[in-house]
Amino acid sequence: MQIVIIGLGTIGETVLKALDGEGHTITIIDENKDLVETLIEKHDVFGVVGNGACMEILEEAHVENADLAIVLTNSDELNIFACLVAKKLGVKNTIARVRNPLYTRQIPKMKEELGISMIVNPERDTANEIFNLINLPSIAQVERFAKGRVLLVKIEAEKGCSLIGETLISLGKKLTVKALICAIQRGGEVFIPSGNFVIEEGDSIHLTADANTLRGFLAEIGLVNAPLKRIMIVGGSKVGYYLSHELSEKKFKVKLIESDKETAEELAETLPKTTVIYGNGTQHDLLAEEGIEAMDAFVALTNIDEENLIVSMFANKMKVKKVITQIKNDDLYGMLTELGIKNNVSPKEITANRVISYVRALENSRGSNVLTLYRLVGGRVEALEFAAKTPQKFYDKPLKDLRFKENCLVACILRNNEVVIPNGNSVIQQGDNVVVVTTHKNFDDLSDIVE
Numbered sequence: 001m002q003i004v005i006i007g008l009g010t011i012g013e014t015v016l017k018a019l020d021g022e023g024h025t026i027t028i029i030d031e032n033k034d035l036v037e038t039l040i041e042k043h044d045v046f047g048v049v050g051n052g053a054c055m056e057i058l059e060e061a062h063v064e065n066a067d068l069a070i071v072l073t074n075s076d077e078l079n080i081f082a083c084l085v086a087k088k089l090g091v092k093n094t095i096a097r098v099r100n101p102l103y104t105r106q107i108p109k110m111k112e113e114l115g116i117s118m119i120v121n122p123e124r125d126t127a128n129e130i131f132n133l134i135n136l137p138s139i140a141q142v143e144r145f146a147k148g149r150v151l152l153v154k155i156e157a158e159k160g161c162s163l164i165g166e167t168l169i170s171l172g173k174k175l176t177v178k179a180l181i182c183a184i185q186r187g188g189e190v191f192i193p194s195g196n197f198v199i200e201e202g203d204s205i206h207l208t209a210d211a212n213t214l215r216g217f218l219a220e221i222g223l224v225n226a227p228l229k230r231i232m233i234v235g236g237s238k239v240g241y242y243l244s245h246e247l248s249e250k251k252f253k254v255k256l257i258e259s260d261k262e263t264a265e266e267l268a269e270t271l272p273k274t275t276v277i278y279g280n281g282t283q284h285d286l287l288a289e290e291g292i293e294a295m296d297a298f299v300a301l302t303n304i305d306e307e308n309l310i311v312s313m314f315a316n317k318m319k320v321k322k323v324i325t326q327i328k329n330d331d332l333y334g335m336l337t338e339l340g341i342k343n344n345v346s347p348k349e350i351t352a353n354r355v356i357s358y359v360r361a362l363e364n365s366r367g368s369n370v371l372t373l374y375r376l377v378g379g380r381v382e383a384l385e386f387a388a389k390t391p392q393k394f395y396d397k398p399l400k401d402l403r404f405k406e407n408c409l410v411a412c413i414l415r416n417n418e419v420v421i422p423n424g425n426s427v428i429q430q431g432d433n434v435v436v437v438t439t440h441k442n443f444d445d446l447s448d449i450v451e
Helices: 010-019 033-042 055-060 076-089 101-113 122-135 168-174 214-220 238-249 261-270 284-289 305-317 330-335 347-366
Strands: 002-006 025-030 046-049 068-071 093-097 118-120 141-145 150-156 180-186 189-191 204-210 230-234 253-258 275-278 297-300 322-326 343-345 370-376 381-387 408-415 418-420 433-438
Touching (some): 010 025, 010 347, 055 076, 068 076, 093 347, 101 118, 101 238, 118 347, 122 238, 122 322, 122 343, 122 347, 150 214, 150 370, 150 408, 150 433, 180 408, 204 214, 204 433, 230 238, 238 253, 238 261, 253 261, 284 305, 297 305, 305 322, 347 370
Parallel strands (some): 002 025, 002 068, 025 046, 068 093, 230 253, 230 297, 253 275, 322 343
Antiparallel strands (some): 141 150, 180 189, 180 204, 381 433, 408 418, 408 433
């Protein structure tokens, strides 16, 4: 595909990095000449320096020949206008980054009336992910396949978890509610486990399950926690606003701490169901005064990663049940486990995942059968949902009789709205949706997983 990316800030560069190497012809546009030159040297892309909403700049980038324009500057209005200009020049599809809460209700009309194919809001998407983590207390990460029927979740094998010391084979015999463990992170290593793999304390476990039976599975392994009701949030950013609004509407008791007085006053006015505190949320005395020890969940959302780490570590020390940390700097991920940070979110990675999923889905008409895609463990593992469209020789054969490529696992099969957690005797049939977890990159079809 021919893709034009406009705006190479943190989000734009992450999207570029995710798309690079997937066989696309990519042109980048940004007003920062040094940045464009650096990225041209670093990636196999073309570059144009200038305003991405300017018709002459878009023509120089040959946007009229592009299949997709992705506009990710820091200005909502410029992003919308650039999409309109690109569409006028002939681009087939457009994605715009729109962050302002005031535009939230207008998004359906924007897509319909302005012809914008997809709108991404990193802050709102991040808030939604955090809400899911709070709503499912024992879950460290959750992704959705098959329109929400299948969940891919991350759990931690903490002390007392009944998974510890078991092999996947022994678990399959013991557990009555079925789920499939499909990836395990242990320290700096990632495994696509075989049946004899033994789970150890401290492992991060990714598993697939039927959305309707997940709670039953968690209960069976002893990981159902009491509901979280009292939530403290430090940082009144857009993520903080979206999250506070969502939690308050769902009857959670939310306390939001913001260090900027004007912002705190605005939040207090727009979030009447949230208790907004003006103060420095990184100060021990203020956190103690506002009752951090009595909180069920703590969310660190300041704009400084190091502050988020410090206050999260303090919340852990105060025995808060669920601590969620926003981290933007990739260089910090390697130390999170050592610091006891188990639940973290990255707006740029969430947005990149959404864009990549859209690009793969767009390629369906060009030979790809990928419906949904998520990148896990810092991009080292891909979870893909394939549509089993065209006939294949390996259909209707037991999975145990097939030769899969190394580090490929069939994690779930959706057949006529029935969720199948597969075993060795399960088969793939034409018309199924199939979730595959792998360390390989750039798979476009279900046949790619078979030797």
